[in-house]
Amino acid sequence: MTFTSPLANLITGVAAVGTVGSLFFYSLSAIGMGSFLRERRTKLKQTSLPESQLPPVTMLKPLKGVDPEIWESFCSHCEQQYPSFQLIFGVSDPADPVIELVRKLQAKYPKLAIELIVCNRKLGANIKVSNLAQMLPLARHELLLVNDSDIRVAPDYLRNVVAPFADSSVGLVTCLYRGVPGPTIGSRLEALSISTDFVPGVLSARLLERGLHFGLGSTLAFRRSDLNAIGGFEVLLDCLADDYELGRRIASIGKKVELSAAVVSTFLPAYTLGQFLRHQLRWSRTIRDARRWGYAGLVFTFGLPWALITLLAAHGAAWAWALLAITFVARFAVAFVAAETVLGPTIDTTLHNDHRAFRSEMLSTLVLLPLRDLIAPFVWAASFMGNRIHWRGDVFDLKDGRLTRTSTEAD
Numbered sequence: 062m063t064f065t066s067p068l069a070n071l072i073t074g075v076a077a078v079g080t081v082g083s084l085f086f087y088s089l090s091a092i093g094m095g096s097f098l099r100e101r102r103t104k105l106k107q108t109s110l111p112e113s114q115l116p117p118v119t120m121l122k123p124l125k126g127v128d129p130e131i132w133e134s135f136c137s138h139c140e141q142q143y144p145s146f147q148l149i150f151g152v153s154d155p156a157d158p159v160i161e162l163v164r165k166l167q168a169k170y171p172k173l174a175i176e177l178i179v180c181n182r183k184l185g186a187n188i189k190v191s192n193l194a195q196m197l198p199l200a201r202h203e204l205l206l207v208n209d210s211d212i213r214v215a216p217d218y219l220r221n222v223v224a225p226f227a228d229s230s231v232g233l234v235t236c237l238y239r240g241v242p243g244p245t246i247g248s249r250l251e252a253l254s255i256s257t258d259f260v261p262g263v264l265s266a267r268l269l270e271r272g273l274h275f276g277l278g279s280t281l282a283f284r285r286s287d288l289n290a291i292g293g294f295e296v297l298l299d300c301l302a303d304d305y306e307l308g309r310r311i312a313s314i315g316k317k318v319e320l321s322a323a324v325v326s327t328f329l330p331a332y333t334l335g336q337f338l339r340h341q342l343r344w345s346r347t348i349r350d351a352r353r354w355g356y357a358g359l360v361f362t363f364g365l366p367w368a369l370i371t372l373l374a375a376h377g378a379a380w381a382w383a384l385l386a387i388t389f390v391a392r393f394a395v396a397f398v399a400a401e402t403v404l405g406p407t408i409d410t411t412l413h414n415d416h417r418a419f420r421s422e423m424l425s426t427l428v429l430l431p432l433r434d435l436i437a438p439f440v441w442a443a444s445f446m447g448n449r450i451h452w453r454g455d456v457f458d459l460k461d462g463r464l465t466r467t468s469t470e471a472d
């Protein structure tokens with residue numbers, strides 16, 4: 062059965078517009094990445110402040126369970142080339158196995174100020190923020206830094222993150238991050254989502270909106286006085302996108318949100334395909350509620366699916382083949398630059414013996430990019446068909462960015 066001519070023409074036109082829109086997004090991503098790389102080179106060339114002028118920092122790390130590579134990630138925070146910092150870990154379950162690792166960390170680095178608190182109150186639906194609110198009274202310093210438990214950082218991480226605060230108009234500093242995949246296809250697809258979709262999307266938004274107006278959970282550094290000015294952690298207790306919302310609220314009081322020169326790594330679990338899809342759906346619904354118009358506009362980022370529909374609807378016309386080829390090249394070029402240039406140089410050398418090995422791993426993962434892109438439109442569409450999300454063993458309903466717990470289940 063073939064399409065009638067008017068229907069075929071309509072589908073061809075819509076799909077071609079979607080493809081061209083995606084090519085525009087890829088171009089915007091390339092410009093955004095170029096802008097970030099130029100700024101990063103400038104920042105890295107600047108003379109670092111002498112140690113006597115570096116402000117002390119308190120790092121707050123809320124924990125739940127043992128994430129992949131978590132011990133090495135913990136140690137990377139303790140081995141900072143920075144004169145004075147405090148580490149506070151917080152858990153909500155006194156039987157959490159991660160507590161043993163924190164005790165081990167305290168024993169390995171006895172000269173560092175490393176503290177652990179069991180946060181026995183549930184102040185809101187977002188347990189991470191509930192823990193942060195209970196950890197804050199232990200913080201000794203004005204400058205605070207929050208990052209996720211699975212983040213690994215370079216020895217100059219704190220220096221790079223703190224540097225923008227020399228400008229008093231800066232209210233929050235955040236970082237891009239790269240997903241280090243586990244051995245499964247689901248984990249590799251998740252890493253592709255971070256490196257080739259999320260990162261270009263962030264840099265495109267930064268370009269269009271003339272700066273960032275939100276934060277990323279990989280790093281949130283801010284002054285305690287600015288946190289107090291927005292109402293403290295308490296205003297985020299029921300928010301799913303607490304990182305996004307913290308940055309947005311600090312930007313709303315007239316402070317700038319800066320993207321650090323530092324890029325960090327997050328170590329991904331060995332997701333099954335089902336776990337990958339569930340995580341993508343939660344992430345999609347989070348962004349849907351946080352940035353409604355921007356999220357709706359993602360329909361114009363599905364370049365390969367649109368180009369394939371165009372080809373089929375145009376019955377294999379030469380121009381449709383050419384459009385598919387252009388889209389394919391543009392998509393892979395943006396993905397390669399994002400992973401290799403924007404994120405690649407920051408990879409911990411203990412993960413790869415040399416740059417050739419890293420490139421080989423990256424290229425093997427990029428082979429899955431067409432599959433990732435064919436899945437993406439279905440996840441995007443499914444995100445509008447409900448409000449239920451699964452997050453670290455709990456089930457929530459999401460409404461206007463706020464959480465209501467419905468039940469608890471095993472991951």
